[in-house]
Amino acid sequence: MKIGFIGLGNVGGKLAGSLQRNGVDLAVHDLNADFVAAFVARGARDGGSAAALMQDCEAVITCLPSPAACAAVMAEMLPHVGPGKIWMEMSTTDADQIKAHADAVIAAGGEAVDCPVSGGCHRADTGNISIYAGCTRDTFDRVLPVLTHMGRRILHVGDVGVSSTLKVMTNYLATINLLSLCEALTVMKAAGMDLGVTYEAIAASSGNSFVHETESQLILSGSRDVNFTLDLVQKDVGLFQKLADDNNVPLELSPLMISMLTDGQNRYGERAQSDRMIERLEEATGLSITAAGFPTELVDDEPEERGYEVPVRG
Incomplete structure (x- = not known):
């Protein structure tokens, strides 16, 4: 073919x-x-x-x-x-x-x-x-x-169409996971936890996820380059919000996410890497959410x- x-x-x-x-x-x-x-x-x-x-x-x-x-x-x-x-x-x-x-x-x-x-x-x-x-x-x-x-x-x-509906949903879930991980890592740093230990604690727990095993590593290494930009994230979350609106589902988390992502775009640029969202919390706290030993790019092994x-x- x-x-x-x-x-x-x-x-x-x-x-x-x-x-x-x-x-x-x-x-x-x-x-x-x-x-x-x-x-x-x-x-x-x-x-x-x-x-x-x-x-x-x-x-x-x-x-x-x-x-x-x-x-x-x-x-x-x-x-x-x-x-x-x-x-x-x-x-x-x-x-x-x-x-x-x-x-x-x-x-x-x-x-x-x-x-x-x-x-x-x-x-x-x-x-x-x-x-x-x-x-x-x-x-x-x-x-x-x-x-x-x-x-x-x-x-x-x-x-046809079912795939795109499901994909928008999965990207919504990945985004909310990313934003919650940013908060979790920052709170642990503020509480005096070692971030290398924190990473492994999450990975071994019920709080683990694909997003943690990938994007958290890029956050902690400081590279913040997951090869997925905020404009694409906004598109996907916006499509999920539209799906909810079309089906009369009153969401609470999605509008907040859109607001947070918009703030990130205003600060770092519309096409900034999505994992730069951690920098909003670094700026607010003065903390560096980094740790030694994490990769600067993801490789599928x-x-x-x-x-x-x-x-x-x-």
Whole structure:
């Protein structure tokens, strides 16, 4: 299967790299010509444009930073969609928009898959990230071999749009976990606790989480570079808030998170790294929330394995 990939940024570049590393027939496109050139130098083809990729490839994957970017790319590709063509959306974006684009693709005779990822850029880099796939079962069976080159655990969640809804929820949970860890680490430092010991105490406890095992390390090392920026966090939390509003769920934590994230953006820039949120508390207390022995970047030390479908209970 010839695969086109559009969007070679923080996540997309790593997912496309997994396809290339595993010998997939790959053509790429990005507004940043240097990103494209790097893939071409390693053997990929320059796709030229979104329209050309949909014409030339059986499946085109998009991994884009915003709903607006996705809409622009879809406008280029849609005239060239027909029987045998598959659109695979790996961005984290609005479920309603995904469903609208998918309906247009299906009406033109193509197939659509909503397949965002979860697990961090370091796991995207090794093909060990998790992927949610929303599509028909027949379409899922067709694209599963492609997905298993990019992710370890592949979950078929049902119809198009379900994946994006679930992904927004998981990013909301990751964000609230990050903000609570910032508070926990700062309070422990203020109380005279050793932060290295504090890290291990959390890791060995019921308070442990994926976010702690990853982002807390980058906070404590002082690098604060998780490769995920505050504008993307705000987008995801905002999408979760919109989902709650649309379904008449009165949230209390989400609006507070949005306010805190906005303050972080005002202080450090809209595209500051999300784990710089710790610096709001450092400034408020005069404390340094750092400790020796923690890495400045995350590396996935699990060996790369071909992915597999995750069974659903019940």
